Amino acid sequence: MYKKLKNLILDPNPLRAIAKKIIQKFGSYEQRIRIGATDYPYYGYCVYNAAILARKLGYKRISVLEFGVAKGDGLKNLEWHAQEISKLLSIDIDIYGFDTGEGLPEPLDYRDLPYHFKGGFYKMDIPKLQAQLRRAKLVLGDIKETSKNFFEKYNPAPIGAIMQDLDFYSSTVVALSMLEAGEKYYLPRVFCYFDDTVGTEVELYNDFTGERLAINEFNQVHGDIKLGLPYHLLARRVVESWHHRIWICHFFKHSRYNEFISMEDR
Ligand SMILES: C[S@@+](CC[C@H](N)C(=O)[O-])C[C@H]1O[C@@H](n2cnc3c(N)ncnc32)[C@H](O)[C@@H]1O
Structure with missing residues (x-):
């Protein structure tokens, strides 16, 4: 009190x-x-806005991903947001959660911030979480393996929102490489949340390690797909910490990227 x-x-x-x-x-x-x-307001923000974009473009079903599930607090919250948004906007939302199930792997080098993360952190109780989940599918295994056949195995509806919470640079690089799967699997613009990009004086997240380095390198080597900052959020009168953890993935060559979705009566 x-x-x-x-x-x-x-x-x-x-x-x-x-x-x-x-x-x-x-x-x-x-x-x-x-x-x-709400709880996890950034999850709600990303899914809600992905669903609005999808509706404008005429999609009836989308997918949302969480990379890094741990005990499942975020994934269960994602289920709640998806359920509310499905009702509100009449759109189906599939949810996939990626995790080793065994907690963090060993950090590979300084870019995985071993001064902050240790192998084995965030271990999942798999049967307990499976029993609690209502609609999300767990994709268990190291992302280096599960990323290889995810699209063939699940044939997901177009992905509209991605929650990135794998903590490590090395894991996030692999998750980001899945953005290359092809336009069939994505909305032309995807709302992304990166959990480990602000932090405190302990983490000292920066542009040269961790998730921020993975984002920067992704942008350096991709001409047609870019992770851009959400200036619309950063310019709000009240800016919250999580606004600095949102990026928008633009697929400039997506066949629907240029479709008009704004207000007609201007
Ligand atoms: C901070 S936890 C996720 C917390 C969760 N998003 C939440 O909000 O409740 C990070 C998770 O990333 C997972 N992870 C990290 N690297 C991975 C990899 N290479 N493959 C699969 N999972 C990985 C770990 O197993 C860990 O459970």
């Missing part, structure tokens, strides 16, 4: 913080998602 009160008083915008709490409790899903008043 004391901690909650202290946080509220120290909030730079306490009135907004109170309004957010009220909306979180009593608002509709759509009101809550618009101001980030």
Whole structure:
């Protein structure tokens, strides 16, 4: 109680913080998602906006991916967001969660931040999580292996949102290489969340290690697919930490990239 009160008083915008709490409790899903008043607001943001884009382009079904599942808190939350968004926008949403099931592999070198991560962290209780999941499919194994036949094995509906939480540079490089699978598997623009890109004075995430390095290298070597910053979020009057963890993947050569989806009556 004391901690909650202290946080509220120290909030730079306490009135907004109170309004957010009220909306979180009593608002509709759509009101809550618009101001980030949910658990895992970044998951909701990415899936909601992917679904809106998909509807505008006439897709009836999309997929969303979580790379890095651990105990499944994020994946279960993704299921909840997908269920709400499916109802709201009348679109089917398939969910896939990728993980070793055994926790983090051993870090390969300094780029995997061994001063912050250790092999074996975040081990999954597979039977427990399987029993709790309602619609998400678990893709278990090292991403280096599961990435090889994921598309042939599951033939996923076009992917509209990707939650990247593999922690390591080396794992994220592999996950990002899946963006090369071909336009059949993606919306022309994909909403992406990268969990380990802000952090604290311990992690000291930067452009030369971890997920940020994987993003930068991806952009350096790809001309037609780029991970761009969400300036629309970064310019909001109230910018939250997670806004700095969103990237948009643009498939410039996607056959539907140039299709008009904006407002007609201007
Ligand atoms: C921080 S946890 C994920 C937490 C989860 N997203 C959540 O919000 O609840 C990171 C996960 O990435 C997985 N991971 C890291 N490298 C991997 C790899 N090469 N292949 C498969 N999974 C990997 C680990 O097993 C670990 O469970």
